[in-house]
Amino acid sequence: MDAVLGSRRLLRAAYPILRPWQRLSPVTPASVTHVSSHAQEQPREKNVVYSSFPSMALPTQDLPHLLYERLQKWRHLDAMECSVTGRKYTYGEVLDKGLRFGGIVNTFLPPASSSASPEEKIRTVTFFSQNCPEFPIFLLGTLATGATLATINSNYTAAEVARQLAHSEAGLVVTEPLLEGMVREALVKLGKDLPVVVNGVSQQGYPNVRDMLDDPARPFCDLVQTHPEDMAVMLFSSGTTGPPKGVQLSHRAFTSNLTFFTHPKIFPYHPSKEGEAQEVVTGLTPFYHVNGLYLITLIGMYQGAKVVSFPAFDPVSYVRVIREHKIGILHLVPPILNFLTMSDKVTSADLASVRGAICAAAPVPSTTSKLFKEKAPNPIIFQEGFGMTEILGSHMTPLDDERLGYCGKVVPNVMAKVINAEGEALPEGERGELCIKSPSLMTGYYKNPTVTAQTLDAEGWLHTGDVAIHTDGFFSIVDRLKELIKVKGFQVSSSELEDVLLEHTAVADVAVIGIPDDRAGELPRAYIVRSSSSSCSEEDIHGFLKERVAEFKQLKGGVRFVDALPKNQTGKVLKRELQELAAKEG
Template identity: 55%
Template sequence: MKPVLTGAQILRKCGTTGRGRLPLGRCVHSIASKKEDENIVYSPFPSVELPNSTVPDLVFSRARNWSTMDAIECGITGRKYTYGGMIDRALRWGAVVNKVMPPGARKNVVVYCKNAPEFPVVVLGTMAVGGMVTTINHNFTADEVSRQLEDADGELMVVDPLMEGLLRQVLAKLNLQLPVFTNGPSQFGSPNLQEIIEDTTKPFAEVAETHPESIAMMLYSSGTTGKPKGVALSHRAFTSNMVMFTQPSVFAYRDTSAEYQENILGILPFYHIYGTHVVNMFNLYKGAKTISLPAFTPNDFVRIIRDHKVEVVHLVPPMLNFLTKSPAVTPKDLASMRVAMCAAAPVPPSSAIALKEKAPNPILFQEGFGMTEALGTHMTPLNLERIGYCGKLVPNVEGKVVDTDTGEALPEGRRGELCIRSPSMMSHYHKNPEATAETIDFDGWLHTGDVAIHEDGFFSIVDRIKELIKVKGYQVSPSELEEKLLKHPAVMDVGVVGVEDERAGELPRAYIVRKTEVTPEDIMDYMKERVAPYKQLKGGIRFLDALPKNATGKLLRRELKEMAAQDP
């Protein structure tokens, strides 16, 4: 039986709808009703038994089945590790973490690296000794790295040599003295991670007894509201999702055997939930081989698919558009593909159809849905392709679409906010209980901020309640950009919205009220040094005499979106 709130509890929990309190509609809806139960959608697939284990326990135990097979290879240098070799190197790294960290440390290791074979080595080795991993986007500016480091409470850094100079500037500015290891030769004398894990005289760490509810990773996401937040994810969340999502009804990898192993392209960034979980962790769980690329370059992207005969390709919409529209990509280059998995942003049906038409052999197009706060929740069944929908709920997941005003669960065909309940949800937002309470309600439903509909068990994301802008699958917070712009001496007021773009999905556009004379070029130059490339105002800059606001002074972002639609 679901718990029922007393009137006093409702008042305490809901008193206002301001920051840190649940909206009244959500709280009232916490009192369960039969009507709601009728409109909850359950996975059409049988529930699966979930492991009571940590990520290293699960991965290491399964890796024994394919210990001599390749786990990961750098697509540029050819540097690679077998499954057995990866585990050895992970345990050497774990011994280093134990040695460097003082007694009582949480062992919070921050990874600030491009995609490389050592990335999963560091992740697994840190987790194996009871530590947690947080990642930093390697495209971030110094300001962005600084803000995340201040929030993350990291205790040890692993950095790509190319970013070590910027990192050391940030550490000096923050007056932080953290041990720094580089994934390769350092210009500053830092220990070389690659040399350490290759040294066979180094000891192996013992795998620590870690509770499955302990935090395994903290990945930063803009979430459903506001600035980037640390999403704390437990071992149980990851291991549950590995088992739930890789069921044969929805997951296209073939089983690994002595005769066969999937080759999977690791181009999606490993600091992001798609790259580190859906690609890396799923590959490790299934015994696939990852061919990693440190950055997207058209020639290498196509070369890996063609030369390694990649059959299942993980994509985001911009990569999909590249494959379909670039004359450099021939049907012959796509000959090995049998499945395209696409997520991170809504997929234009025309792009999916174009890929199927361009490829010389039949391709199953699978669109999925997930988010950092809930991991993978939806996937297109292998036997039921439905382009334009992000699939059905994977095993053990419940979903519903609720009225955004009343919180009432709606029947199929009605638009509302998508809510999810799953064993793989986040534990909390780091140091942000208010945002946690705004996102996960009393009954354990995670409110995604996405507007969806469902029909016959298939879900489609049709809009977003939240104001985040999705650029090539990355979330961009308008309030973050507005905060930066308001520090410009010539900017009096500003509102940022996303404008549609065929290649990127959306691009940020700023509507600015000027204090003094300033040009769009001045603003562009100002932002170049302050935010990552994908956050730049590539959707343009427009100047207004005043921003549209309501009686309480709240920006009417909807009207800015309408302006943008009339001025593409």
């Protein structure tokens, strides 16, 4: 009993924001201590690459308790500001409004009884919106109640939104005025009437969540204690193949990765301290994506940075924000890097405040990164990293060891290996599939044990589907085993497009591949065998897809009609031959 009372005193000291009526669930002292990871204390395996940094002690509390403990240190600092409207919130407001949003969640989705099964206790809040400065409030408030936050790509069609709402078993939807019509259409397709709140004035009669957050009469939620292995966030990923699947990311996955990925010799932010300048970064990568939710939002909160959010990319406002906010670290994807490097709209003077760039989502040609560094007026550390929705961050370029063209070294507490078809770890310099072992791996794909077992093996290694080589501890992604197309950093599943196209009565057979593109990285192209009686055109195919899949999944690489697809004796399409054909066609 004394231990529990002591723990409550500690929480009151750590979270002075909490009002007397905000009862905290009792926590044990273990929830606010740290334990060492044993990942690198085991005997070292041959050809397995270990971090050059010592293993770090990892938190054992859940994600909202960790964040509340950190955010108290910079309550007075700005957390996020909208680049378009100027609407912004301090960390103190994020803490307060987060707990009020938690109260809203509990109103719509009352917590299950203590006797309920683990599955019955899962409550899912779905975020379907462009980037907005309220996102940290929605994220923190959801987690504070013990519920799960799921996200949906804001470019999705109503059919795609409906499928994802169903798969995540959404109980409450948070959207924006621009997309509320899409939500209503998706709910009609789903045959459900879920509660919806809108971040702004609704044209459909839904509650304005911003007004609700400003209502002082609306109660705060209790900050509940959640088991570290419980699901915190569900993001969607195509994994190594197939349509998007719900990736279960636990509280422990986030708290461990936040600890070791922000190692001071790896991550370039200057952590906020009393009386010192605050790090200001760009928040252009969509928050529904792991890069936006984790690398920008959560790490920004953990380090006390200010994020300037963008609902969409606008070249003029993007350059203006870099200049006026004196951005120190740029979060980039290859198309934005190309814009900054090649566009006449970006001058050397515009980059005067920039001291570092982190580029993720796809490999970067070293020629492009060199040109960017040359354009900037001051020295810049250019860092590439590697991560996936299923693993968060595993590799990063050390701050004192820049090597362009590589995705960095493994970070503390993480192990990596490159394997052949027989599963044997290969020595450096040889190509094979990249596998990762880390404390921050996903729990699995939601209600999909078959695909989970294909990705996570019995020894705890996650098979990425990427072909890599490593030299001197540095890794480089050179190819893909998985049939995914990367369009501006977004995953496009070739099999998903093939399944949709086969619904067209004129399509007898189809294969979709990615073709190189200077601006997008890759674009989807379909090779189609027409039905015997059909004379459908490329325009017919484009029109068929337009209402069925998101804009970035459209066949902007073109449609080619062929008499037959190249296949092996078992009937598998030989996509390598189609890639060779595409290279000849140009």
